Amino acid sequence: MGDLEGSTNALDVVTAFGAAWGDHDLEDTLALITDDCLFDDTDPAPDGTAYRGRAAIALAWAPIFADLSSRFEPEETFAVGDRVIQLWRYSWTGGHVRGVDVFRVTNGKVAEKLSYVKG
Numbered sequence: 439m440g441d442l443e444g445s446t447n448a449l450d451v452v453t454a455f456g457a458a459w460g461d462h463d464l465e466d467t468l469a470l471i472t473d474d475c476l477f478d479d480t481d482p483a484p485d486g487t488a489y490r491g492r493a494a495i496a497l498a499w500a501p502i503f504a505d506l507s508s509r510f511e512p513e514e515t516f517a518v519g520d521r522v523i524q525l526w527r528y529s530w531t532g533g534h535v536r537g538v539d540v541f542r543v544t545n546g547k548v549a550e551k552l553s554y555v556k557g
Contacts, residue, residue: 440522446543446545446546448516448519448521448522448541449515449516449517449522451470451522451526451546451547451548452515452517452522452541452542452543452548453515453524454470455467455470455471455541455548456510456512456524457550459503459510459527460510461504462508463503463552464488464496464500464503466500467499468492468495468496468499468504470547470548471492471495471547471549471551472544472545472548472549472550473491473492473552474490474491474549475490475491475492475495475547475548475550475551476488476489476490476549476550476551477489477490477494477495477498477499477547477550477551477553478550478551478552478553479498479553480535480537480553480554484557485536485557486553490501499557505530506531507531508528508529508530508531509528509529509530510526510527510528511526511527511528511529512524512525512526513525513526513527513536517551519542520542520543520544521540521541521542521543522539522540522541522543523536523539523540523541523542524539525537525538525539526538526539535555535556536555536556537553537554537555537556538553538554539551539553539554540552542556
């Protein structure tokens with residue numbers, strides 16, 4: 439996170455977040471979210487589950503980060519103000535899913551990560 443230190447640029451923050459996620463580094467990923475961050479999961483369909491706060495999100499993400507065979511690949515990322523939209527492909531042994539995340543960045547950290555998948 440060295441080059442990101444102090445940056446509040448939404449695209450920079452989400453890029454660093456994605457790099458930590460791609461490295462399966464849960465600690466660094468969690469360091470890039472606000473204390474009261476909202477993660478709106480894709481599962482279970484159709485509405486998913488909402489997790490609020492670093493502790494709840496850590497529990498939700500732990501199994502994803504533990505699967506070292508999985509890969510997260512951004513397809514396109516763009517920002518409008520404090521919002522970042524990211525189209526992605528998430529692959530694991532035996533399958534993949536494509537989707538989009540809508541992020542909101544506040545004071546250099548992810549405050550919302552709303553996730554949607556193609557169904």
